[in-house]
Amino acid sequence: SSSNDACVNDTTAFSFSLSSNTGFSNVAWDFGDGSPVQNSSSTSINHVFQSPIFNSTTYTVTATVTGTNNCQFQITDTYVITVSPSPVISISPLYVPPQCEGDIVPFSVNIQSGFGTTTAIEWFNSSNQNVGSGATLNVSQNGTYYAKVTNSYGCISTTQSISANFTECGGDTEPGEGDPDDIECGDISFTPEIQVNGCGQITANTSGITGNAI
Numbered sequence: 001s002s003s004n005d006a007c008v009n010d011t012t013a014f015s016f017s018l019s020s021n022t023g024f025s026n027v028a029w030d031f032g033d034g035s036p037v038q039n040s041s042s043t044s045i046n047h048v049f050q051s052p053i054f055n056s057t058t059y060t061v062t063a064t065v066t067g068t069n070n071c072q073f074q075i076t077d078t079y080v081i082t083v084s085p086s087p088v089i090s091i092s093p094l095y096v097p098p099q100c101e102g103d104i105v106p107f108s109v110n111i112q113s114g115f116g117t118t119t120a121i122e123w124f125n126s127s128n129q130n131v132g133s134g135a136t137l138n139v140s141q142n143g144t145y146y147a148k149v150t151n152s153y154g155c156i157s158t159t160q161s162i163s164a165n166f167t168e169c170g171g172d173t174e175p176g177e178g179d180p181d182d183i184e185c186g187d188i189s190f191t192p193e194i195q196v197n198g199c200g201q202i203t204a205n206t207s208g209i210t211g212n213a214i
Contacts, residue, residue, distance in 0.1 A: 004079070007155035008053050008086040015044035016063050016077060023068040032059035033083075049083045054114050056084040056153060084153035088112040091147060091159035100169035107137045107162060109147045116151030123147050126161070139164045 006012040018024065029038045031047050038045065049059070060078050067073040090110045099105055109121055123132040126144040131137065139145060146161040 004081050006049060006081055006083050007153070008049055008051050008083060009157070010086070010155075011046050011048055012081070013044060013046050014061060014063070014079065016065070017043065018065070024065050025068040026066045028064040028066075030062040030064075032061055051085070051088065052115075053083060053085045056082050058082050084155050085115040085151070086153075086155040087118065087149040087151045087157040088115050089147070089149050089157050089159055091162055094162065096162065096164045099164065099166045101166050103140070103166065105139045105164050107139055107145055107147075107164075109135050109149060109159060111135075111149060116153045116155065118149060119152055120150040121147055122150075140166065142166055 014029070016027070025041070027040045027042070027045075029040060029045055029047070031038075031049070033049055035047075035050070038047075047061075059081055061081060062076060062078050065073075065075045065077075089112070092108050092110060093105075096105055107123070111118055121134055122130055123137040124146055125131050131145065137145060137147070142165055144161045144163045147159045148156055149159075150156050
């Protein structure tokens with residue numbers, strides 16, 4: 001895009017220049033979008049034009065400079081900028097529980113209408129490598145993924161990143177190999193001593209008990 005074009009939610013830099021022997025005490029920046037005037041002691045400033053903007057909109061940015069020392073003056077300069085809407089998007093699902101190896105998890109981009117026509121959807125991993133395109137990405141490998149959406153104004157929005165984790169899942173197990181409802185307990189022997197009034201000690205023996213774990 002040209003130097004006087006910007007997208008909603010992007011950071012746009014503005015600056016001005018004065019002759020080398022001219023000092024100033026303050027610059028009042030009015031960005032024309034209804035945001036508060038910002039005062040600065042620097043020749044440059046950043047600004048983010050906020051949503052919602054549904055069509056390209058032109059703003060007049062005004063910088064009012066106040067001089068210092070023996071050079072008291074006030075200069076106003078203007079700059080016209082066209083701001084276009086960025087895609088309003090989200091990703092789903094927001095959370096993926098651990099999955100088994102071989103499973104496929106579909107990630108999808110949800111695009112809100114009214115902010116330009118979608119022209120491209122690209123998917124990336126945590127290494128910023130392009131791993132797919134389109135509204136849905138079928139994920140089968142461990143990693144973190146996000147999408148970038150471009151609209152007809154040339155503006156780009158990025159979703160949040162979502163992670164997927166795939167692990168090896170076991171199959172059916174034989175008794176004694178991890179199934180808590182089917183465990184062979186083997187021989188169990190106990191000899192409780194029971195005190196009965198007037199009878200002394202009574203000893204009991206039991207063996208060969210098998211059953212389900214409780």
